[in-house]
Amino acid sequence: MESYHALIIGGGGTGGALAHDLALRDLKVTLVERGEVTSGTTGRHHGLLHSGGRYAVKDKESAVECIEENLILRKIMPGTFEENDGLFVAITEADVEYSRLFIEGCTDCGIPTHQLTRDQALALEPNLSPNLILAVQVPDATMDAMRMALRFFATAKHNGAAIRAYTEVLDVEKTGGTVTGVRVVDHRSGEESIINADIVVNAAGPWSGRIADMVGVEVPIRPSPGVMLALEGRLCNMVINRMTPSGDGDIVVPQRGLSVVGTSSWVVDDPDNLGLPPDHIEKMYAEGEKMIPAVRKAPFRAAWSAARPLIGPRGADTGRELSRTFKCFDHVDEGVEGFVTITGGKATTARGMAEATANVVCQKLGVDAPCRTRDVVTLPHTAYFTG
Amino acid sequence: MTDEEITFKVFRYKQGDPAPHYDRFSVPCDENTTVLIALQGIRRDHDPTLMLRHSCHHASCGTCGMRINGKEELSCVVKVLDLGTPTVTVEPLENLPLVADLVVDMDGFYQRYTAARMPYIRQSEFNPGAQPPEGIDRYTRYENCIECGLCLSACPVVGSDAEYLGPAAMAAAWRVVEEPHDGSGQRVLEWVDTEHGCWRCHIAFECSEVCPSNVDPAAGIMNLRRKLWLSSLLRLFGINR
Numbered sequence: 001m002e003s004y005h006a007l008i009i010g011g012g013g014t015g016g017a018l019a020h021d022l023a024l025r026d027l028k029v030t031l032v033e034r035g036e037v038t039s040g041t042t043g044r045h046h047g048l049l050h051s052g053g054r055y056a057v058k059d060k061e062s063a064v065e066c067i068e069e070n071l072i073l074r075k076i077m078p079g080t081f082e083e084n085d086g087l088f089v090a091i092t093e094a095d096v097e098y099s100r101l102f103i104e105g106c107t108d109c110g111i112p113t114h115q116l117t118r119d120q121a122l123a124l125e126p127n128l129s130p131n132l133i134l135a136v137q138v139p140d141a142t143m144d145a146m147r148m149a150l151r152f153f154a155t156a157k158h159n160g161a162a163i164r165a166y167t168e169v170l171d172v173e174k175t176g177g178t179v180t181g182v183r184v185v186d187h188r189s190g191e192e193s194i195i196n197a198d199i200v201v202n203a204a205g206p207w208s209g210r211i212a213d214m215v216g217v218e219v220p221i222r223p224s225p226g227v228m229l230a231l232e233g234r235l236c237n238m239v240i241n242r243m244t245p246s247g248d249g250d251i252v253v254p255q256r257g258l259s260v261v262g263t264s265s266w267v268v269d270d271p272d273n274l275g276l277p278p279d280h281i282e283k284m285y286a287e288g289e290k291m292i293p294a295v296r297k298a299p300f301r302a303a304w305s306a307a308r309p310l311i312g313p314r315g316a317d318t319g320r321e322l323s324r325t326f327k328c329f330d331h332v333d334e335g336v337e338g339f340v341t342i343t344g345g346k347a348t349t350a351r352g353m354a355e356a357t358a359n360v361v362c363q364k365l366g367v368d369a370p371c372r373t374r375d376v377v378t379l380p381h382t383a384y385f386t387g
Numbered sequence: 388m389t390d391e392e393i394t395f396k397v398f399r400y401k402q403g404d405p406a407p408h409y410d411r412f413s414v415p416c417d418e419n420t421t422v423l424i425a426l427q428g429i430r431r432d433h434d435p436t437l438m439l440r441h442s443c444h445h446a447s448c449g450t451c452g453m454r455i456n457g458k459e460e461l462s463c464v465v466k467v468l469d470l471g472t473p474t475v476t477v478e479p480l481e482n483l484p485l486v487a488d489l490v491v492d493m494d495g496f497y498q499r500y501t502a503a504r505m506p507y508i509r510q511s512e513f514n515p516g517a518q519p520p521e522g523i524d525r526y527t528r529y530e531n532c533i534e535c536g537l538c539l540s541a542c543p544v545v546g547s548d549a550e551y552l553g554p555a556a557m558a559a560a561w562r563v564v565e566e567p568h569d570g571s572g573q574r575v576l577e578w579v580d581t582e583h584g585c586w587r588c589h590i591a592f593e594c595s596e597v598c599p600s601n602v603d604p605a606a607g608i609m610n611l612r613r614k615l616w617l618s619s620l621l622r623l624f625g626i627n628r
Contacts (some may be wrong), residue, residue, distance in 0.1 A: 036440040036450060036490070043442025043450075083511050133533055144508070146448040166490070187438050188487040189402040230445035237512040256508060257531040257600060258447055272431045276419055302464050303419070304444035382534075385497035 004162075006028045007182060007197035008209055009169055010204035011037035013347050014349060016152035017354035017373070018203060023159035025362060025369035030195065031161060032184055034168035036265040037153055037384075038146045040271075041205050042347065044306030046228055047255040048142040049073065049081055049241060050348040053088060053113075054246060056105030057098075058138045062325045065349045068304040071138060072351060073148075075327050075369030076377050077243055082254070086140025086239030089119060089291055091131040095243040099136060102243060105140065110283050113138055125236050126377040127292050150381035152350070158379055158387050172339070179215060179338040188239060199361055202341040206271035212341060217331045219341050221269065223271040223307040227280035229288070231298035235259040240291050248280070249287025258301055261288040265308075274305040311344040322381040326353045328360055340364070389524060390415035393467055395425060397437065398478040401487050409476075410434070414467075422477065423451050426489075438488035446599055450620040451534030453489050454478040459537040460596040480540035496536050499552055503575050505559040507532070531600045538594035538604050549565035550583040554594035557585055561607035564614060576615060585611040 006022050008015045011033025011070050022029045033039070052066030074081060080326045090096045099115075106113045114137040115223045121135035122128055128135075166187040173181040173194060181196035202211045206223035242250040261284040268274060281303045288295035311327050326345030342357040355371045362369060378387065391417045402405035411432050424442055430437045442448040444463045450463045456476050467475060483491035538554040539545050544573045544610045545553050552560075560579050564572045579585045595605040 036442065038442045038448075039440070039450075042445050043448055047447075069476055079506055079508070079510070082508050082512070144447060146442040146450070147507070166487070168435070185436075187401075187436050188490075190436065228445070229609075230447070258445070260445065272427070276424075278419065281515075302445035304463070306444070380499045380501075382497050385494045386501055 001194060001196055002030075003196040004028045005197065005365060005367075006030075006201060007032065007195055007201050008201045008203050009182065010040070010202070011035075011153070011165060011262040012040050012042035013038070013149040013152065013205065013350040014100060014205065014342055014345065014353050015203035016149050017154060018153040018201060018342065018349040018357055019161040019163065020159070020378070021154035021351075021354045021358040021371060021373050022361065024154045024372045025358065025367065025377070027361075027365075028368065029161045030164065030197070031156075031183065032164050032167040032195070034166070034187070036165050037163065039147050040207065041306050041309065042149050043146040044228075044304060045145050045347055046251065046253045046260040047142050047145050048251065048253050048348070049143055050139040051086060051140045052109055052111045052347065053086070053102070053106055053138040053140065054241060056109050056111055057101050058245065059325070060105065060109055063111065065104070065352055067109060067111045067139075069352050070141070072374050073348070074141070076351075076373070076375070077148065077151055078377065079380065080151065081141040081143050082256075083141045084237045084239075084254075086138050087125065087135040088138065088241045088243040089121065089128060089135045090133045090243040091129050091290060092133075096133050098245070099134065099243050103136060111138055111236055118210040125238055125240065127235050127294050128240070129291055129293055129354050131386060137238075137244070139239055140241070142239060142255050143347075144256065148347065149350070150384045151378040154379040154381060154383035155230055155376070159386065169211065169214070172211070174215070177335050179336060191367065194372055198365055199338050199340065201357060201361065202339065203343075203357075205343065206307040208309060208341055208343045215331070215336060215339055215340070217334045217336055217341075219329060219343060220311055221343055222267050222310045222312045223269070224265055224267050224310045225305045225307040226265050226277060227284060227303060227305050228260055228262040229284040229303045230301040231259045231261065231295065232301050233257065233259065233298055235292050235294050235298060242287070247287075249284045250309065252288055252292055252347075259295075259298065261285070261295060268304045271307045272296070274307055276303060276305050276341045279286055308346075309343045315349070316363070324355075328353075328357045329366070330360055390417050391468060393425070393546070394430060396476045397426075397429070397489070399488055400485060401436075416467040418466065418468055420467045422455055422460075422465045422467055422475065425475075426462065426477065438486070438490045446532060449533030452480055452535040452537045452540070454480065454540065459541045461535060461537070461599045464599070482539050482542070482545040483512055483536055493534075493536060496534070496539060496553075496555065499556040500534060502556060502578060503560040504562045504571065506563045523545050523628060524590055532602045533600050535599065537597045537599060541593040541597040543591050543593065544587055544589050548583060548587060551587050552579060552584050552589075554608065557600050557611060558604035558607035561610050576611070576618075580589065581613050582614050585615070588608040615620055
């Protein structure tokens with residue numbers, strides 16, 4: 001029977017980054033994912049490398065995580081980001097009022113800002129609304145969501161991690177109070193097997209509650225979807241954020257040949273059934289065109305929903321009140337050994353989440369190996385296929 | 388918004404099966420339901436073993452390519468009711484090795500695609516230090532290629548010549564020749580200048596027809612030929628360029 005030091009459930013950015021981290025620490029690691037890697041939440045975000053500005057006023061912990069990881073990712077993933085910065089645009093007097101809090105918050109969190117006049121901002125981004133009053137430049141960048149995460153998978157694979165797509169967990173194996181592995185089915189052939197591991201990490205994002213149910217532990221996860229709208233053509237080259245507290249339709253992200261308007265937020269029970277509320281799509285147009293009027297007339301490409309894995313008590317209803325930071329749960333507190341859950345967070349902080357989780361894993365296994373992912377340059381995304 | 392019941396005829400194959408077959412599923416669809424969402428519904432409500440690739444859901448990742456009613460498409464941007472057929476047939480891409488169900492193996496695609504070493508994004512649109520070639524705004528953005536493989540599936544030559552470099556790889560090659568970053572243009576030209584390279588194309592233009600990113604690989608291949616013709620012509624007159 002196959003046996004590993006660590007088995008990761010979930011082939012999203014977090015799982016990929018964790019496999020990469022643990023492989024660099026010389027652990028024997030495998031990852032199982034029921035579909036193609038990045039087929040859950042990871043591939044579906046709008047492609048923003050956060051500067052942290054969005055969280056600098058109300059969620060400083062997330063903001064600091066973002067700017068730290070932003071700088072690390074640029075270094076370890078050259079060629080992955082469109083490094084055109086971002087603007088927070090004020091188009092009402094209330095926005096201008098908020099800009100003071102915004103700049104103050106950014107300064108507190110170590111996020112560099114540069115205030116631009118209306119004319120300076122329009123010179124950079126001519127499609128901005130004529131109602132523009134001022135703008136603040138921050139080090140946002142954009143990415144192709146799947147390809148960024150694939151670099152973690154590619155490098156993990158290169159360093160010996162066994163990445164198994166189309167391999168679904170049917171049950172978690174336990175002996176007494178200790179998790180010993182998982183029973184999986186390989187959908188390519190229909191074959192079932194058991195994979196043993198000294199430690200199993202639940203990195204299933206919005207699905208992590210289901211995995212936790214198999215073990216009989218509690219993960220306070222709230223699948224919180226948002227709707228995004230992709231339009232043909234680049235309406236801007238910088239990320240355009242509205243200078244307001246986080247809200248619906250407050251961002252336009254240029255992504256290669258597209259512009260993505262995001263997003264909304266609500267809470268669902270079933271991460272496999274998100275729906276696509278038509279009024280949310282209209283909201284993206286309505287709010288997006290306040291920043292860039294051309295949003296309304298740009299050719300439609302796609303609208304879709306993606307579920308964030310937010311941490312919060314049941315009863316949260318919009319998802320906006322939940323922190324965007326992440327949390328690693330060692331379920332030993334609930335009487336279960338050998339099982340850890342990592343959840344919350346976002347693409348920008350996936351590496352940091354993985355580092356924190358890998359530290360827990362190594363401590364539990366008694367392995368003394370430092371994290372190396374801050375410095376090791378990752379392989380290109382294509383190496384996932386060619387490596 | 389009213390739902391319409393649509394029958395999906397889905398190509399099925401698992402490793403070890405003697406032969407592929409088709410399964411039929413009935414799926415309620417409204418005007419926003421894409422083929423991808425319908426297939427995910429099948430997996431959720433009818434058969435969790437159905438395999439398909441998907442990631443971004445807005446035609447930027449390129450993973451969800453398949454043949455829908457016989458035509459190469461990205462399933463995330465095809466609305467079911469727009470097809471106008473009571474039965475929708477979905478099958479894996481052609482000319483790439485089948486893994487199972489709707490999933491094909493992309494490893495071979497990437498082996499060729501990466502040979503030209505095209506950067507897939509522009510790091511900056513207004514980098515003050517950059518000196519972009521004159522007329523760059525008119526260039527087709529071959530780097531908009533999303534590596535979906537639709538062009539390979541649609542190309543009539545790929546099926547008959549396993550060594551043919553194929554449209555995606557040569558579109559990437561032309562991008563590198565057009566705007567060489569490190570003097571790599573000549574290396575790439577030599578790579579495509581073979582009987583399995585740009586000269587093998589039958590000019591069917593199917594690749595450009597199905598490309599979901601307007602990359603126009605056929606134009607890239609024609610440009611490579613023109614460039615090679617011109618160089619050989621100049622060589623005839625003793626001019627090396």
